[in-house]
Amino acid sequence: MNTFAQAYQWVNLRYLLEGLWITVEVSVISIIFSFLIGAVFGLLRYMKIKYLSMIVGFIVDIIRNLPLLLIIFFTYFGLPNILGVRFNTLWATIIAMTVFESAMLAEIIRSGILAVDRGQMEAARSNGLTYWQAMYHIILPQAIKKMIPPIVSQFISLVKDTSLATIIVLPELMYHAQVIYGQNTNFMIPMFLALAVLYFIVCYALSLLSRFLDRKLSEA
Amino acid sequence: MFEIFQNYGSQLWSGFGYTLLSSLYALIGSLVIGTLFALFEISPIKPPRVIGKIYVEIFRNIPLLVIAMIFYIVVPQYFAKIDGFTAGTIGLTIYTSAFIAETVRAGIESVDVGQMEAARSNGMTYIQAMRFIILPQAIKIVVPPLGNQFINLVKNSSVLAFLAGFDLMYQGNIIASTTFKTTDTYFAVGLLYLIITLPMSYLMRYLEKKWSTEGDEA
Numbered sequence: 001m002n003t004f005a006q007a008y009q010w011v012n013l014r015y016l017l018e019g020l021w022i023t024v025e026v027s028v029i030s031i032i033f034s035f036l037i038g039a040v041f042g043l044l045r046y047m048k049i050k051y052l053s054m055i056v057g058f059i060v061d062i063i064r065n066l067p068l069l070l071i072i073f074f075t076y077f078g079l080p081n082i083l084g085v086r087f088n089t090l091w092a093t094i095i096a097m098t099v100f101e102s103a104m105l106a107e108i109i110r111s112g113i114l115a116v117d118r119g120q121m122e123a124a125r126s127n128g129l130t131y132w133q134a135m136y137h138i139i140l141p142q143a144i145k146k147m148i149p150p151i152v153s154q155f156i157s158l159v160k161d162t163s164l165a166t167i168i169v170l171p172e173l174m175y176h177a178q179v180i181y182g183q184n185t186n187f188m189i190p191m192f193l194a195l196a197v198l199y200f201i202v203c204y205a206l207s208l209l210s211r212f213l214d215r216k217l218s219e220a
Numbered sequence: 221m222f223e224i225f226q227n228y229g230s231q232l233w234s235g236f237g238y239t240l241l242s243s244l245y246a247l248i249g250s251l252v253i254g255t256l257f258a259l260f261e262i263s264p265i266k267p268p269r270v271i272g273k274i275y276v277e278i279f280r281n282i283p284l285l286v287i288a289m290i291f292y293i294v295v296p297q298y299f300a301k302i303d304g305f306t307a308g309t310i311g312l313t314i315y316t317s318a319f320i321a322e323t324v325r326a327g328i329e330s331v332d333v334g335q336m337e338a339a340r341s342n343g344m345t346y347i348q349a350m351r352f353i354i355l356p357q358a359i360k361i362v363v364p365p366l367g368n369q370f371i372n373l374v375k376n377s378s379v380l381a382f383l384a385g386f387d388l389m390y391q392g393n394i395i396a397s398t399t400f401k402t403t404d405t406y407f408a409v410g411l412l413y414l415i416i417t418l419p420m421s422y423l424m425r426y427l428e429k430k431w432s433t434e435g436d437e438a
Contacts, residue, residue, distance in 0.1 A: 061418065061421065062414065062418075064421070065375070065413070065417035065418050066375065066410050066413055066414065066417075067374075067375040067377075067378035067389065067413060069378040069379065069381065070389060070406060070410055073392075073393070073396075073406060074402075074403075074410075077396065077402040078402045078403040078406045079403075081402060156280075160281075160282070160283035160284070161283070163285045163286065164285060164379070166285070166382075167381075167382065174283070174285060174286065185297065188294050188297060189294060189298075192289070192294055195282075195286050196282050199282050199283055199286065200278065200281045200282055203280075207280075207281070
């Protein structure tokens with residue numbers, strides 16, 4: 001028990017919480033960016049515009065089927081060779097997460113819209129609504145109800161996946177825990193316990209939010 | 221990129237083999253464990269239901285990397301010596317089994333109870349009803365999401381790179397750091413991942429479409 005008390009002394013806890021802060025920061029920024037880009041790409045692919053939708057679909061499919069870790073490596077080590085600019089670890093992570101997650105979200109958003117019955121659009125159009133009016137007032141409100149659970153679970157994945165950025169030495173939660181048990185191997189078990197608990201709290205809070213939104217929307 | 225394949229082809233393909241092998245082991249393991257916990261979750265008795273729920277919620281909400289690292293550094297320190305490949309594959313199995321449990325549970329729950337009752341009252345035995353009525357419907361519901369789990373498994377197996385697991389990502393990093401041709405190497409690695417994941421993903425989309433429209437016609 002003494003090792004636990006030592007491992008959880010305030011210096012270490014504060015260091016862990018600083019890491020958690022970076023994790024949350026990276027997650028929130030990536031969630032905002034990837035939701036916006038994912039929505040645009042998902043809609044573009046859904047609208048079946050000649051060539052454009054095909055190209056968007058191709059890019060989305062390629063990115064979705066690559067490991068995020070590869071995209072992180074590529075953004076940090078490979079991209080500077082092409083672009084000639086080097087990102088710091090924070091922005092490299094945010095860019096990599098955004099690229100990967102917006103592809104995942106684009107697909108969720110597209111299939112959410114597809115899941116709304118075609119008849120809805122036809123009925124709206126034949127009642128005199130324009131395409132965008134029908135989309136905004138009829139299709140999207142129904143699609144959003146179907147999309148919220150998969151979108152939130154994607155966000156949960158995103159939070160968990162920020163841990164992969166330890167490999168490019170982003171000072172987030174996982175990396176800070178490694179630094180602490182690197183100094184004293186007795187701290188290993190306490191640190192992994194702390195990691196599990198901290199990640200669980202953040203992710204479980206998100207899944208409770210998803211359930212809450214789901215209930216709210218099905219009442220409406 | 222061709223240069224990388226020419227000079228380091230055998231190293232890349234060996235990584236490809238380890239990635240595939242780890243994904244297959246983890247798929248089989250997580251199917252077994254996942255189905256078991258799915259049955260726990262729909263059990264009429266409370267204790268297994270609670271155990272199933274706790275298992276799924278814990279492992280769905282903790283990063284795979286944390287689970288894999290526990291097997292890679294904590295387990296050898298205090299329990300048994302295991303190598304990176306084994307540790308990574310065990311981590312993958314546990315992590316994925318939580319997702320598979322959810323998929324299987326949803327699949328079983330979505331087949332209407334009336335189907336079994338109707339089959340039985342038409343004179344079929346329980347086994348016949350399962351074989352001809354329930355399972356064909358359940359499989360159609362469960363296979364596309366399970367396929368997507370396999371794709372995730374292949375992608376997630378890249379955490380083996382953290383554990384010296386000899387997988388594709390690990391070999392790619394070694395090649396990238398010895399040749400300094402990072403861009404080319406990562407393109408080559410990406411291509412090899414896509415060889416597995418892209419056809420799988422199109423197949424699952426095709427099956428999903430085919431089986432969902434069949435349902436509408438019937």
